[in-house]
Amino acid sequence: MKDFLAVSCAPHAADSLRGVVDQALGVLRDDEAGVVRVDQAEDGWVAFAGSDPGDLLAEPGAGFTVRLNRAARTPERDVPTAELAGMITGGGDLTSLLPPFAAAHRQRAGAPVVVAGDWLGFRQIYWWQGDGVAAVSTSARTLAVLAGGRLDPVGLGAQAMIGWQVGTLTIFENVRALPPATIATLDGGSLRQRRYADPPDRPDRAPAxxxxxxxxxxxxxxxxxxxxxxxxxxxxxxxxxxxxxxxxxxxxxxxxxxxxxxxxxxxxxxxxxxxxxxxxxxxxxxxxxxxxxxRPPTPREAHTLALAAARQLECQASPLALAPLLLAEAHxxxxxxxxxxxxxxxxxxYYAGQPTGATASGHLVERLARWRLFSNEAVEAKALTEDFRIRAQETTLASLKELFxxxxxxxxxxxxxxxxxxxxxxxxxxxxxxxxxxxxxxxxxxxxxxxxxxxxxxxxxxxxxxxxxxxxxxxxxxxxxxxxxxxxxxxxxxSVVTRLATGTATARKAAEKVRQRLTHGRKAQLGAAEMGALVLAHWRAEPQVCRALYDMPILRHDWLDDLLAGAPAEPTTVAFLVNLLAASDQTTAR
Structure with missing residues (x-):
């Protein structure tokens, strides 16, 4: 199964949710997979999109077991979907399954819905808990509709500063990523999370x-x-x-x-x-x-493809990096x-330039952030309002310091x-x-x-x-x-030869990083610059398609005016704008 949504609600929340669940299902089905079916009961909904031959689906409303990615593999063999139910509910060794992996299971009609992710959390799964209602989905955008449709300023700040998310943040308020090695159980309008494995052991003494x-x-x-x-x-x-x-x-x-x-x-x-x-x-x-x-895409096609890529990434990484790959993978x-x-x-x-034997500290985290994390995929400062830029830097640094x-x-x-x-x-x-x-x-x-x-x-x-x-x-x-x-x-x-060779390579990379910092340059992925240029060309020809950006209080309107008039922008900045557009159908900024 490619996409999945399970909503559990207490009796007092069911009626108020019906309309908004329909909206959420509309978001889930906007992907190319299409919703296969929706099971509705008094205590919630389960929706399936993008079927797979290995899915085990009984009659609507009954039990099911579905993989949420194609492969389920241990070092020795492929694991049939039928065995996953026992691994999820019976304490099987889920750590033996190679990431990315996730599966959803319900034993019978009326039983709780259980969703398990891989030990690294590599297969992205999202959750949300409200008053008498809880939900788990493969789509953060779908949950954003249920959560009230607001953007999270801390998640937005991380996206603007480093181009991706840290911890369990998303750009959507109250929508979070399922942590690594976690099983989520939905029942009676609540969500319980159980960690099935600790992080990998690190011995007291390093091995030879x-x-x-x-x-x-x-x-x-x-x-x-x-x-x-x-x-x-x-x-x-x-x-x-x-x-x-x-x-x-x-x-x-x-x-x-x-x-x-x-x-x-x-x-x-x-x-x-x-x-x-x-x-x-x-x-x-x-x-x-x-x-x-x-055939290269037209500006209009590039805009459509970039939005599709943003949705597949749940607006949390560069759609301009993914879009060229989607074009290639189609063939x-x-x-x-x-x-x-x-x-x-x-x-x-990432050890380059880092001190050996040092103890982790806020100073070292901030130095790493400014030297490496804030330099590759950050949004250009001039595109953001000063208040948001300052707050984004502060909150992202605070988040990073908590994570080390x-x-x-x-x-x-x-x-x-x-x-x-x-x-x-x-x-x-x-x-x-x-x-x-x-x-x-x-x-x-x-x-x-x-x-x-x-x-x-x-x-x-x-x-x-x-x-x-x-x-x-x-x-x-x-x-x-x-x-x-x-x-x-x-x-x-x-050897001495090796030390000289690696030293030269490290010095070259350090010089490139210094030049990047001095010129405020960004590190665009393969094909991202060309895709970004096409997207901008479409916006300039048909500015109404990006009008929603003017509703984002984090962006400078005079900078947007200049952009649409022909001013240049880094691909990393255009990627951020595309993500905002893809999110704007479900959310409002603050």
């Missing part, structure tokens, strides 16, 4: 690097062997970077020959050139999909796909990037993929993540851990340079 590498390699080998034996038609998303290379290295040689590999980009891009070289060497069937090989097989995303916690790329755990600073950054950036940013994009295809990333195996967290930060800095892991998996593959020019085999050593 080579011991961790050996176990991590075994985990990936097991995943790749079992999955490709079961699904030989799987496509490997292959780039010139480290994570997808590690997934290739973990595939046994006998399973590589004839394996399909996919790369997005132009023939001259480093990703395509390196992926093509690897494919030729190991007998992969390499397909390159060029983003420019399809690609949506079956089984292996993708590498999640090496951040094993790579520690005490103790070693580098380990605290590990936790933040895993439990917040991966959970709330990568999870949004992963959710879009997971409802369309069997999206498998073995690097989200819980034990793999436990090991990555346990390894000492010094053993992860400058990709030492991943370089050694690549060498352990396939020493020949580790000798091929990455798109950065660095060689994994060398990264896995502490």
């Amino acid at each position: 690097l080579d011991d961790a590498v050996d176990e991590m390699a075994q985990i990936l080998n097991r995943w790749q062997s079992n999955y490709l034996e079961d699904h030989p038609d799987t496509i490997l998303q292959l780039t010139g970077g480290h994570d997808s290379r590690i997934l290739l290295a973990a595939i046994p040689a006998k399973l590589r020959t004839g394996l399909a590999a996919l790369t997005l980009g132009s023939p001259t891009s480093p990703d395509v050139r390196i992926a093509a070289r690897l494919s030729a060497r190991y007998g992969l069937r390499h397909e390159v999909y060029r983003l420019d090989q399809q 690609l097989d949506q079956g089984h796909r292996l993708g590498g995303l999640g090496g951040e916690v094993a790579r520690g790329f 755990p005490a103790g070693d600073w580098l380990r605290a950054t590990d936790d933040f990037y895993l439990y917040h950036r991966m959970y709330r940013w990568a999870g949004l994009h992963g959710t879009v993929a997971a409802v369309r295809r069997h999206y498998i990333n073995p690097m989200f195996d819980r034990r793999f993540i436990e090991l990555a967290l346990a390894v000492a930060p010094a053993d992860k800095r400058n990709s030492l851990l991943l370089g050694r892991l690549m060498t352990r998996l396939d020493s020949e593959l580790a000798s091929v340079p990455l798109d950065s020019g660095l060689t994994p085999a060398r990264l896995g050593t502490r």
Whole structure:
């Protein structure tokens, strides 16, 4: 099932909800999936959208079990939908299921509705509790209608400052994301949350690097062997970077020959050139999909596509980054796909410029925020009213300071990037993929993540851990340079040559970051600048389509006037405006 809404209400709330539930269902069905059916009873509603062959639906109003993404997989096998009910209600090992994953279940007519998310919270699920009414949904926008249709100033502030959400915030008032490893139970107009697993353990003493590498390699080998034996038609998303290379290295040689590999980009891009070289060497069937090989959208089409992308992201990440990918994916097989995303916690790329041995503090959080988090996807300051900009910065910094755990600073950054950036940013994009295809990333195996967290930060800095892991998996593959020019085999050593190479790369990135800070530049994702330019062209030709932006008190009206008259805007700012437009049908700002 692609989308889902369950509303539970006490007797005193049922009548007052009927009209607003109809409005909420209208939001749920505005997606391409379409509502399959709505089960209504005296104590609430359950709506299903975008059916899947594995769904178990009895007659309307009776019991059901539905997956809320395509795949349900352990390291050894696919898990049938029929087994999920027992795992959710009987204390089964939900941590063995690979994120992203979620499922909804009701045992029989009149029984509570139970929704379980994955241990990382990667599959985004949302909840809301009102007076005598509670709801859970795959759509934050749908819940916003039930919640009264107001935007949350703290969530808006985080969106404006960093381009995504932290903690359980959304941009909608009183609508929150379901935390990791949580089961939500709806009954009698109330919602109960139960955490079924603690965060992965971190031992008192870090494991020896080579011991961790050996176990991590075994985990990936097991995943790749079992999955490709079961699904030989799987496509490997292959780039010139480290994570997808590690997934290739973990595939046994006998399973590589004839394996399909996919790369997005132009023939001259480093990703395509390196992926093509690897494919030729190991007998992969390499397909390159060029983003420019399809007819470019008109400005009107780009505007429509950007709004659709914003809705799929629940207005909480850049629709301009997703829209070009949606165009490409419309032409690609949506079956089984292996993708590498999640090496951040094993790579520690965010350690650059951070002090070793320091203790987490508000000062260090603020420095990281201003140096990195506020510089990549932030809205241009001149687009926002001064009051909102100042308040957004203050509230976002306060939120961030609450989220960083005490103790070693580098380990605290590990936790933040895993439990917040991966959970709330990568999870949004992963959710879009997971409802369309069997999206498998073995690097989200819980034990793999436990090991990555346990390894000492010094053993992860400058990709030492991943370089050694690549060498352990396939020493020949580790000798091929990455798109950065660095060689994994060398990264896995502490030689003088490696220190010089990584030092040069770090200095180059630091210089780019300084230049970005000095010029107030933003870091746009692939295709976002071109999509943003088309959206702006449509707004300027038909300004009535963005008239709702003038109802947003957080935006400067004189800046909007200049924008529509032809003044430039960063893609990150246009993305924020598109999200506001997509949210404006359900909400009002304050």
